Amino acid sequence: MPSILNADLHCHSVVSDGTLTPEALAERAAANGVELWALTDHDEIGGQHRARAAAHANGMKYLTGTEISVTFANETVHIVGLGFDPDDEGMKKGLIATRGGRGERAQEMSEGLAKVGIHGAYEGALKFVGNPELISRTHFARFLVENGHCKDTHEVFRKFLTEGKPGFVPHRWATLKDAVHWITAAKGIAVVAHPGRYKFTANEEYALFLEFKAHGGQAIEVVTGSHSAAEYVEYADKALEFGFAASRGSDFHSPDESHIDLGKLPLLPGKLTPVWELLEDRIQ
Incomplete structure (x- = not known):
């Protein structure tokens, strides 16, 4: 080509x-x-x-x-x-x-968000998942935007899903x-x-x-x-x-x-x- x-x-x-x-x-x-x-x-x-x-x-x-x-x-x-x-x-x-560790990681992310008053994040993120084996930070970000916690997914990552923030869990x-x-x-x-x-x-x-x-x-x-x-x-x-x-x-x-x-x-x-x-x- x-x-x-x-x-x-x-x-x-x-x-x-x-x-x-x-x-x-x-x-x-x-x-x-x-x-x-x-x-x-x-x-x-x-x-x-x-x-x-x-x-x-x-x-x-x-x-x-x-x-x-x-x-x-x-x-x-x-x-x-x-x-x-x-x-x-x-x-x-x-x-x-x-892919195997994504499910456990997602549960831990949800627990971290719950500690700052954001409940049901795991279940909420699942609504955006086409393949449950591949649940990721992006799916959590879409849930948080839909529920009015942030205006867009970029803001979610800055506030909640990067290292040192409540929803960050390394893998x-x-x-x-x-x-x-x-x-x-x-x-x-x-x-x-x-x-x-x-x-x-x-x-x-x-x-x-x-x-x-x-x-x-x-x-x-x-x-x-x-x-x-x-x-x-x-x-x-x-x-x-x-x-x-x-x-x-x-x-x-x-x-x-x-x-x-x-x-x-x-x-x-x-x-x-x-x-x-x-x-x-x-x-x-």
């Missing part, structure tokens, strides 16, 4: 914490001019066959995708997998294992090595999602990229919904420095919550190697 392409390789459906079905996302992406699309639900690949069929029905090429939560330097980091076999048993088992995810291995063993490529979003020192970020590459990771997101224009430039330079391919994705979750719509990001800088060039034989 051409190197200059409207590719959106990061978004979420109701299968994890998005608000649209894979079919509705595909229609929206195609309407916005997306030529190559991937659905990357959190720690889940259950929507992949639906997404591929919907992509083809809307005239788009498709890459399989997921976004795996890992713990690195006491921070939750997201690793996107692209172009893997969605029926790979190792990938399925790994994702089931990493130990997969290791970086595990996530990259699941992806590469299933014939996919691992990508560090939105690297500018993590609260790492320069040394910690350098260590992340070095370890990621040592385990077989090959790309980072450069143009993504949570990066500023300055960060597009910064991470383009980092991709060149470490020999990474570059990915592009909106991280779209919902028409009412997301900063950037599907397919509306700037194109990748021409000096970079687009990740889809490494995945030509996996594009469907």
